Amino acid sequence: MFAHPHIIIADDHSMIRKGIKLLLVTQFGYKNIYEVNSCNELFVELKRTPATHLVLDIIFADGTAMEVIATLRQLYPELKIMIFSMQLPEVYAEVFRNHSIHYFLEKSTNEDKTVSYLRKFFSDEPPPNRNPFSTTSKNNPFTLLSPRELEILHYMLNGHKTNVIAQNLNLSNSTVSTIKRRIFEKTDTNSVAQVLELAMLYNINY
Amino acid sequence: MFSYFNYSLFKSWGFISFVSIVLYIIAYNAFKYLVRKLLKRQKIFKLLLQRKTIEIQRKNETLEKNNLIQTRLISIISHDLISPLKxxxxxxxxxxxxxxxxxxxxxQEMLTEVSNSSKELELLSTNILNWIKYQHENRRLEKEEFDLHEMVNQLFLIFQGLARQKNVNFVNEVHQEVVLYQFMEPVKIVLYNLILNAINFTERGNITITGGHTHKGILVKVKDEGLGMSEEQINNIMSEHFIVSSATVDNRKGNGLGYLIIKDMLKFVDARFVIKSIKHGGTVVSIFFPTFEVRSNQLQHGKLETAVL
Incomplete structure (x- = not known):
């Protein structure tokens, strides 16, 4: 276990950051804990402090973790990252596994399990195996989506038009259209409204 | 008899042809008249149908929009209510x-956060409730007279704690004699949201509400000295296709649900609004409640004697 880990908590809700911080202080006695609330601030903070651990949410006001994860890995290969999100691991964990991030905890996890998961993360133990018979739906159509598609899905659900998404993600309009079409195909939908309804049903937050 | 008929037929050939031409003309005109009448009726039906189709389309659009907002609200409840509560x-x-x-x-740090967050959640829940309450068509609301200055005072009280924390001052510059004849609750909800936005985007300084008569109605302005908005943000808010983004993210993205409700309520009370803002220089939202439209509305309801504006 690190004697003095430098921890950054990146989440857009201050209450959640403080709650995690309190757990880290009271349960593990850690002291160097920093909070950021956006992707931008995360990079500013990382430049300022030599962080060892990052507890990272997926959705922020200025983008998603999916967009910054590659850069993050490239700039800070030593940084240990744990995803802490509302999003379902069966849909989103793969995106981060591709960047060899193996810790993914749902925010809905109860307090005791949250603490024991955090303990494993900070002591470099492998994350516990996920229960394959969990209560989540096996038919969730969003599990079929690729990382790129999930990235676009976020903006689609937020009601952004194709050209705006393209601009935001530095893609061409036609690429975005193609990906959108594939999302419709994979989820068996015809319109954004239908995808929205499906997202609500299958607990995809946006 | 037969021979007589035959004979007379033969004899008045010209008369017969005359009669048949006249009959033909009458028949032709009658036919023409009928066709024209039918066409006219068809045209009326077509127009009615067109009007109905447009009406249905419009209703459909509203329904679809409401559906969209409803899904959005569900996402807000799970993301912005449940996990912070946890x-x-x-x-x-x-x-x-x-x-x-x-x-x-x-x-101290933790208690402060709990106190702030629970207040925020209370305000957010109130707003979600506000929106749901006015989504039904059967609004049996009636307009009433109320003192605008007093209403602003009451609203400022709700936010007093938040304002004190942020070094924000409230200034009520609504003229004492301004009595509004309007749907009270919707006007209150609009002002509630405008004050909430102003606080969320202001670190220090004054939030001023002015109100007074102009020659065509009542003009209310909510002014802050906060972060301000870019022109793009304003255009986005004013656009018909505006969709709410996440609700309370460290008070930075807080305007989504708020402006959606503001726009809905202002449509309801027949008022118009304009946003003027300078990035980092504050925002002024002006709302205009026209007097004339209110009067004509009252005329329709036979309530002219109560027109006080």
Whole structure:
């Protein structure tokens, strides 16, 4: 276990950051804990402090973790990252596994399990195996989506038009259209409204 | 008899042809008249149908939009209500259990967060309720007279705690004699949201509400000295296709649900609004309640004697 880990908590809700911080202080006695609330601030903070651990949410006001994860890995290969999100691991964990991030905890996890998961993360133990018979739906159509598609899905659900998404993600309009079409195909939908309804049903937050 | 008929037919051939031409003309005109009448009726039906189709299309659009907002609200409830509540609980529980060993600064930091967050959640829940309440068509609301200055005072009281924390001052410059004849609750909800936005985007300074008569109605302005908005943000808010983005993210993206409700309510009370803002220089939202339209509305309801504006 690190004697003095430098921890950054990146989440857009201050209450959640403080709650995690309190757990880290009271349960593990850690002291160097920093909070950021956006992707931008995360990079500013990382430049300022030599962080060892990052507890990272997926959705922020200025983008998603999916967009910054590659850069993050490239700039800070030593940084240990744990995803802490509302999003379902069966849909989103793969995106981060591709960047060899193996810790993914749902925010809905109860307090005791949250603490024991955090303990494993900070002591470099492998994350516990996920229960394959969990209560989540096996038919969730969003599990079929690729990382790129999930990235676009976020903006689609937020009601952004194709050209705006393209601009935001530095893609061409036609690429975005193609990906959108594939999302419709994979989820068996015809319109954004239908995808929205499906997202609500299958607990995809946006 | 037969021969007579034959004979007379033969004899008045010209008369017969004359009669048949006249008959033909009459028949032709009658036919023409009927066709024209039918066409006219068809045209009326077509127009009616067109009008109905447009009406249905419009209703459909509203329904679709409401559906969209409803899905959005569900997402807001799960993302912005449930998980912060969960962490309020965890934090409060930890504070209770570990009371003695905790440095006082940490204790203070955590309690402050719990206090702020729970207030924010209260305001957000109120707003979600506001929106749901006015989504039904059967609004049996009636207009009434109320004192605008007094209403602003009451609203400022709700936000007093938040304002004090942020070094924000409230200034009520609504003229004392301004009595509005309007749907009271919707006007209140609009002002509630405008004040909430102003606070969320202001770190220090004044939030001023002015109100007074102009020659065509009543003009109310909510002015802050906060972060301000870009032209793009304003255009986005004013656009018909405006969709709410996430609700309370560290008070930075807080305007989504608020402006959606504001726009809905202003449409309801027949008022118009304009946003003027300078990035980092504050925002002024002006709302105009026209007097004339209110009067004509009252005329329709036979309530002219109560027109007080």
């Amino acid at each position: 962490f309020i609980h965890i934090t409060a529980k930890t504070l209770l259990e570990r009371n003695e060993h905790m440095p006082p600064e940490l204790y």
